[in-house]
Amino acid sequence: MPTLKQQIYSHFAPKDCAKAIVKVRRWEYILPSQASRFAVPFAFRGKRYFRSIKPLQTPGEIQQAFELCCDIKPKRVLEIGTAKGGTLYLWCQAAADDATLISIDLPGGKFGGGYVEPRAELYRAFAKPKQTLHLLRANSHADDTRQQIDELLGGEKFDFAFIDGDHSYAGVRDDFLHYGKLIRPGGVCLFHDIKPAHHDAEIEVDQLWDQIKDKFESKEFIATDDQGRHLGIGMVRIGPAGFPTDLQLK
Secondary structure (H helix, E strand, C coil), rough: CCCCHHHHHHHHHHHHHHHHHHHHHHHHHHHHCCCCHHHHHHHHCCHHHHHCCCCCCCCCHHHHHHHHHHHHHHCEEEEEEECHHHHHHHHHHCCCCCEEEEEEEEECCCCCCCCCCCCHHHHCCCCCCCCCEEEEECCCCHHHHHHHHHHCCCCCCCCEEEEEEEEEEEHHHHHHHHHHEEEEEEEEEEEEECCCCCCCCCCCHHHHHHCCCCEEEEECCCCCCCCCCCCEEEEEECCCCCCCCCCCCC
């Protein structure tokens, strides 16, 4: 049974969402250029279910990832880990005007996942008029999720992928080995939390990163967060021959 707080939040959700969308549009009016709209999810303030869309990543790191995405101007984008929707907003802004974007989030996921259903309407409003946005509340490792993504791609491949969901070694490895094959030659795949996470032993992305960074063209985006940590975002570029079928990982 929903708590009293949940009942109150749900009661106000339609009005709060409508106001949140108006606020996003107002910020877009104030910040009309693509580069300046990096500030929108950080500046936004809403109420209750829609209080924040701030990215969970270190600003200096996600800004570099955003600038890379702007340079690529991808037509097909995959995000694993929607969370508060901040990075989803940025990818919509950076992607081509007619891009297709797919964002997967696991309800109840440990690492920022499980946004409440009313937020989906706000997230859909992030897309540009001619963009197509698919929000999948699902497990990225599940066969039916992967089948759904294959159907949504329609034989095409991703230009840009951001993996920020399951942070266990087995989980991020599984995501990369499967979805990496769906990235076109020359496309990129980014990972969050590539540096050793001394603050959380369950974050094991660095173990995968150390195995793959020298097997691809790679780059690290490193900045200091407000607690003095360096969490890091890593980028690998798929080579001209496509994702290596003989990639050896433990």
